[in-house]
Amino acid sequence: MHGLVNRSIQHFLTETYGADLWREAAAEAVLPPEGFEAMLTYEDAQTFLLIDVAAARLRKPAAAIWEDYGMFLVTLEPLRRLMRFSGVDYGDFLASLDELHERAELAVEGIGLPQLSVEMRGDGRVTLRHDPTWPGFGLALAGVLRAMADDYGALALIEPCEGECRVEVELLDAAYSTGRDFVLSARGAA
């Protein structure tokens, strides 16, 4: 797992549950206390162990942790902006998810986000399928989709089917509310 992803998980755990939880989980998962380095690569198993350990300590299912992580990512302004680039509205954004892997690779080669396929089934129903390389990815994705729906001002039902590596989305209203502002070029503000 790329250091950037691991770092974002570390940041999520620290910000959401506190530095103590992070320290204890890192120790139990046999990670260095200062945590992950952004530009290095780590064994996948370390990441999954970390989440399992954190989940056990928090007495929550790992699935909930993954979804919360997804929602947390959208609270990071630089990440939220990068995601808003993919679509003018939420429908566009959903359709563009089949390029998610490539967009991420363009940014950081080797970051290795799973490939997604997008099936528009009509009536606002969208099925997203991902390859099984990353347990919990679908749940994290569901968290991202929920938060991005709010960001765009869309109303959507989001249902992860983790066991089958897919997420079902039903877009009920692309313009339910105003959503958040997004300017294409944030020069001077970035």
Added chain:
Amino acid sequence: MDGGGLQEVPLLGLPALAVLMPMAVWVGPDGRIAAAGPTITKVAGRALAGLGFAEVFSADHPGGAGGDVLSPDLQGRRLNLRLRGEEPLLFRGVAAPAGAGQGVIVNLSFGIRASDAVSRNALTGADFAPTDLTVELLYLTEVKAAVMAELAALNRRLRAARDCAEHKAMTDGLTGLANRRGFEAALARAASAARRGRPFSLFLLDLDRFKAVNDTHGHAAGDAVLAAVAQALRQETRGEDLVARLGGDEFALILPGAAGAEALLPLAGRMIAAIERPVAFEGQALSVGASIGIALSDALTDGGADPDRLLAAADAALDAAPRAGRGRAVRARAG
């Protein structure tokens, strides 16, 4: 385009043109703008229809007055155009005939400077055709900046960690003084400075009766004595002086400056006196003495350029100290 033999596409309505090329401009055969796409209009900040193309745009390439956009020679070629105004905006353009006697369609794009143009005009994704990669270019620009920032931060962290590790490697854990490694590095630097005309003096110091303290009172007592010696030496030296513990009960000092024996011998005497003050440890008064050998860089023929020669001179002086009576400082002979 492959029309299978058709030379002319059926007339494209202006709304369709606006969808496909929101930054296109239709220039009539009289050189006046017949219609302009929604995005170029937004960027220009005014309606463009009716204005002369050459009034609104100037051509950088092909240059100047020769840049007649209606000219058949220019069709299909890259044009570098400039929107006239207080802050000229640069565009890339290409012109193609609009149909018999209809003038040309000039399609425009921002090129590599997209970021500037987009922010100046507060453009959004909706201002570009879905096939236009300008937005992807902006994404790339932004994500690259974010990644570079992460790399820079990583670099800073690595450098700080390296500096910290280097410092630890040069420091004696017990006393906080430089260790032998740190001393050798400092001596090399001082020798280098001496070669450039900055003399210094070198003190080598051995403790007297330290072994006895260790043997009689144990290692913890010995450590307390060493810490006290370190403290005494720090107090007698200036900020620019280096105090090092070479190991065991050996210490060394590097004192930059041209002080001669008349200042250094008394200084060494004060150090020895400070070291001779008893150290309290667990109700006992522990006492050690010290001998010091001094060598001056400018007393050597090479001016201190060779650190080993200077060390040898200080060592020889140190050896001579006990013969002169314990608790003495001896200065090395010149040469």
